[in-house]
Amino acid sequence: MSKGELIGAYIFGSVARGKQDHLSDLDLLAVVRNGMGKVSDEAVLSTVPEEFRSFRSSISWYGAARIEQMFRNGELFAWHLFHETVPIFDPSSFIKHLGSPAPYRDAVLDVCSFRKVMMAIPEEVKANERNAIYEAGLIYACLRNIAMSSSWSLCRLPDFSRYSVFNLEGIDDCPISRSEFEKTMLCRMAGQRGGDPPDGVDKDFVLHLHARLTPWLEALQAKLEKVERRG
Structure with a gap:
């Protein structure tokens, strides 16, 4: 049984932009508490609104510390998340509280x-x-x-x-x-x-x-x- 704790679940990618088509996956970001492992896929998928459940899902797993590091470093994926994430489970407003990432310089x-x-x-x-x-x-x-x-x-x-x-x-x-x-x-x-x-x-x-x-x-x-x- 998983001992992980889900901090937040977010949609990003074409569905988050409202530009989905027949080729689109449902890109999901799952943020978990550091050092506790993942939660089950089902726990993340259960947060997906009914209107999006027909899409094939692709879950990207990250610990909270790694997301925070990406924002501090100005990594491109951090900017992707900053501009496009749609929260579907976000009790602590995790992404929002990170603020704007550092400038991307790479x-x-x-x-x-x-x-x-x-x-x-x-x-x-x-x-x-x-x-x-x-x-x-x-x-x-x-x-x-x-x-x-x-x-x-x-x-x-x-x-x-x-x-x-x-x-x-x-x-x-x-x-x-x-x-x-x-x-x-x-x-x-x-x-x-x-x-x-x-x-x-x-x-x-x-x-x-x-x-x-x-x-x-x-x-x-x-x-x-x-x-x-x-x-």
């Missing part, structure tokens, strides 16, 4: 980190063409995180939406189409949720996407570095 570092992951994709898919679905999904994950990080500097507000890569300002448009991006997204979802990946994703698809994205990502990083030097 955009360039985070973009560099995800670009390094992307650099390995061509060799991986060339080594084994059966990796194409996984590597296409990895392109989605990297682009999504790069765009969210970049939006801090390039947009009026940080953009945590699924299509944030198409909303960046002060930089040329992302060089892949929405339909291509959605294919990479469906590959990622197939890997995480099971189910069939989209048609037409093979080695050449992945390599062509990667070749177009590489110079754009280089320009994006240069833009962020320039903005950081000014700021």
Whole structure:
């Protein structure tokens, strides 16, 4: 039997933004008291309003101290929570009492980190063409995180939406189409949720996407570095 204590449960992501669609999960944040372990999934899911219970749920577990640390450090996820959480069990107003996170200062570092992951994709898919679905999904994950990080500097507000890569300002448009991006997204979802990946994703698809994205990502990083030097 779990000995954990639930401090708060919150909805974040597309449902919290009111932008949910047939691809959306119900993203849940569960905050538990430090050093006592988790509570049961059922204890968290029981707090979900009836109107959202048809969604597939994904629970992110955090101890209170880790959330507090993220706010002090100005981590991007803290800003995500600050802007978008909808409390569904929050007897102590935990997130609200944390106030505004410190400024996010790791955009360039985070973009560099995800670009390094992307650099390995061509060799991986060339080594084994059966990796194409996984590597296409990895392109989605990297682009999504790069765009969210970049939006801090390039947009009026940080953009945590699924299509944030198409909303960046002060930089040329992302060089892949929405339909291509959605294919990479469906590959990622197939890997995480099971189910069939989209048609037409093979080695050449992945390599062509990667070749177009590489110079754009280089320009994006240069833009962020320039903005950081000014700021």
